[in-house]
Amino acid sequence: MADKNDDFGKWEGKSDILLKIYSILLDKFGPMNWWPAKSDFEVMIGAILTQNTSWKNVEKAINNLNVHNLLSFEAIYEIDLNSLKQHIKPSGYYNQKAIKIKEFINFTKREYNFSLELMKKEDVFIMREKLLRIFGIGEETADSILLYALKKPVFVIDAYTRRILERHNIIKGALKEKYENLQRLFMKNITPDEANIKVYNQYHALIVMAGKMFCKRTPLCDNCPLKELEEM
DNA sequence: CACCAGGCAAGTA
DNA sequence: TACTTGCATGGT
Numbered sequence: 001m002a003d004k005n006d007d008f009g010k011w012e013g014k015s016d017i018l019l020k021i022y023s024i025l026l027d028k029f030g031p032m033n034w035w036p037a038k039s040d041f042e043v044m045i046g047a048i049l050t051q052n053t054s055w056k057n058v059e060k061a062i063n064n065l066n067v068h069n070l071l072s073f074e075a076i077y078e079i080d081l082n083s084l085k086q087h088i089k090p091s092g093y094y095n096q097k098a099i100k101i102k103e104f105i106n107f108t109k110r111e112y113n114f115s116l117e118l119m120k121k122e123d124v125f126i127m128r129e130k131l132l133r134i135f136g137i138g139e140e141t142a143d144s145i146l147l148y149a150l151k152k153p154v155f156v157i158d159a160y161t162r163r164i165l166e167r168h169n170i171i172k173g174a175l176k177e178k179y180e181n182l183q184r185l186f187m188k189n190i191t192p193d194e195a196n197i198k199v200y201n202q203y204h205a206l207i208v209m210a211g212k213m214f215c216k217r218t219p220l221c222d223n224c225p226l227k228e229l230e231e232m
Numbered sequence: 233c234a235c236c237a238g239g240c241a242a243g244t245a
Numbered sequence: 246t247a248c249t250t251g252c253a254t255g256g257t
Contacts, residue, residue, distance in 0.1 A: 051239040057255060058238090092254040096240080138240050158238045208238055217236065 010172060011181070015189040017170055021226060022199070025206035028225040034205035035148040037062075040116055042071055043149040047141050048100050049091045060090035073114035076105045100136025107134050116149075124152045139179045147200055153192035156204045157182045160211025167215060168229045 036055070037043045042062065049058045064087040065071050070079060085098040111130065112118040119127070124146060131142035139157070146152040157179050165174035165182070174182065190196055190203075214224035221227070 047238090050237090052237065052252090053239085053254080054237040054256070056237090057253095060255085090254060092237085093239090093252050094254080096252060100240085136240065140239065144238080156238085160238065204238090211238075 008172075011185055011188075014170065014185060017229065018186065018189050020229065021164070021168075021170075022203050022206070024225050024228070025210055026202070029206055029209050032202055032205040032209070034201055035144075037148075039071065040149040041073065044104070044145050045071070045076075045101060047144040047148070048097060048104065048136060049088060051093070051097070051141060053092050057091045061088040064088065064090070073105060073108060076101060077109060077114075096136065100134075103135045104137065120150050122150075124154065127152070128154070139183075143183070147197070147204070151197060153194065153197045153200055155183050155186040155190070155192070155200050157186075158204070158208070158211075160207050160215055161204070163211065163215045163217075164207060164226065167219070167221070168226055170229075 035043045035046070037046050045065070046058055046062060049061050062071075068087060070076055070084075070087065076084070081098055081102060084101065085094050088094050088097055088101070091097060107130070108114055108119065112122075122130075127150065128142055128146060131137050131145060132139070137145075143154045143156045146154040147156055161182065162174045162177070165171040171177060171182070171185070186203075190199055192200070210224075210226065214221055214226070
């Protein structure tokens with residue numbers, strides 16, 4: 001075994017089960033064209049606000065921003081830090097998140113002059129590296145922005161994904177596994193090309209939906225649609 | 233009252 | 246590299 005990650009075939013032969021999960025969830029919940037936001041800009045702000053926070057609280061914060069006409073690059077750029085903090089308060093960690101949002105907006109001005117079109121034209125790998133260098137943007141937030149705002153073929157791994165892989169015995173130790181390894185698992189089995197952007201979008205959306213209903217930290221797995229996976 | 237939520241950065245060993 | 250801790254509101 002050249003690599004620890006090859007042990008026990010941990011990462012091999014998972015294609016069928018990954019497609020099965022997608023199939024079951026799609027059948028259960030139906031197609032979703034996702035990220036609950038009205039604009040790509042709102043997606044990016046939401047991606048930061050939802051860090052370790054319930055979406056309900058994020059909605060309150062987004063609504064505050066909307067009411068004050070702050071859902072644009074220019075408006076967030078202009079507003080002073082303390083006012084921003086007050087508006088996003090319901091989303092929690094507001095002192096940090098306000099700085100994170102400011103840092104992200106400064107980046108978009110510095111590198112792309114607030115042009116979403118230019119951001120979408122950027123190479124995926126380059127953009128991911130750039131995003132990860134911004135204070136407050138980690139792997140999940142970067143990938144959410146890449147996939148749902150910039151429409152890039154990148155698979156998003158989150159707490160729900162880890163729990164589902166762990167609880168249904170698909171990957172041992174998924175809760176503690178490195179983000180990179182879990183992401184590679186999906187992207188090796190579902191080719192990251194233009195045609196699969198829709199699948200990436202939908203798959204993660206379905207995982208979040210299933211996670212909220214059946215795979216919370218305190219398990220509530222009574223009629224989880226993924227139960228039938230155990231026969232594979 | 234305790235626990236949880238679509239993470240992340242900084243500190244420690 | 247692998248753990249630990251602080252951050253904070255609002256719902257159950």
